[in-house]
Amino acid sequence: MQPEPEFDQFFTYWRPHISRFLVWLEGDYAVIDDAVQETMISAHRYWDRVRQLENPRGWLCKVARQRLGDAQEARRRQGISTDPYDIPDRPPPGRDPTAALVDHLAVIEAVRKLPPRQATAIALQLKFDAPLSEIADIMEISTGSVKTHLHHARQALEELLSEGYGGTR
């Protein structure tokens, strides 16, 4: 196979970003890695078209979301649950220096517990600061629905995160 420096660059740049997007939605890093690999395989397959995209972010997120679903499905078939409710709780943070870190984890895990579409919408907003129109395009829904999802997501997060740190669900 001939070297494809352009694609390699693309991969090196986007892999971390897509992973950081998916980590909002999935706690199993192996599943995330698989999903990102599959996304990149698709990018390679359609490289002629993907390289011409002005901003491949939307395309990548769209595909990554599908591939994450596939990877989760595959994991489920192998009998390992990826249900966020099955992931053991982190201990509640004390007043120690790691408290900030644990709070991040609590926030991320709260997002993962949201319904998938709410989680996706808020993940896109937090990771990429994506405008509503782009989120709508990625999720293939209207901007109005995006606003609804974001609003419900914030409401639910408020509730999930208010009742004590990392606490009750």
Place this chain on the structure above:
Amino acid sequence: MNLEERLRDAASAIEGMWADPEENRLQLARLHQRLDQPLPQSNEEATWLTVAEAAAVLKVRKMTVYRLVHSGHLPAVREGRSFHVLETDVHALTEEAKRVEAATAPKPAPMQNSRQAAGRDQRPSNEVTFLTVAEVAAVMDVAKMTVYRLVNSGHLPAIRVGHSFRIPEHAVHEYLHMLHSADVTGGERS
């Protein structure tokens, strides 16, 4: 701290992850390894199938084939307004499904199966025929619902295609044989 700040904090914490260039390189190497593998399909006499033909081979609806194409699971070329897919790709898809099935199928009872398994191995693997739920129901002379129950309870191994199941024919026969022999030994015991 309000919610918005906590969300932003977590987001910026995440920005520090996957930052290891070495790991990035490893993953890139892994990707190239995978891309290099399925190349030897470049023989000239590749057979192209229409979507309808592929659907017939896979025993699914045309719509499912379109979905597989769009999701990237089934590579396709466009000719005008229609898609064509490589026969080898379709077979690769069934092989993949079979591999998943083999990995997830409940271990067969060890006793009676060694001979059957040996016989099965001699057969070329592409001869495994898959049945739809309706067909299995007809073979076993039970309701379709019973077949679904057997699949869900793990008594019958099945692969998922879209929203429906396909069951390898030999598994149905093995299951019936197992029931039969269980019946016989049960009869002796009582």
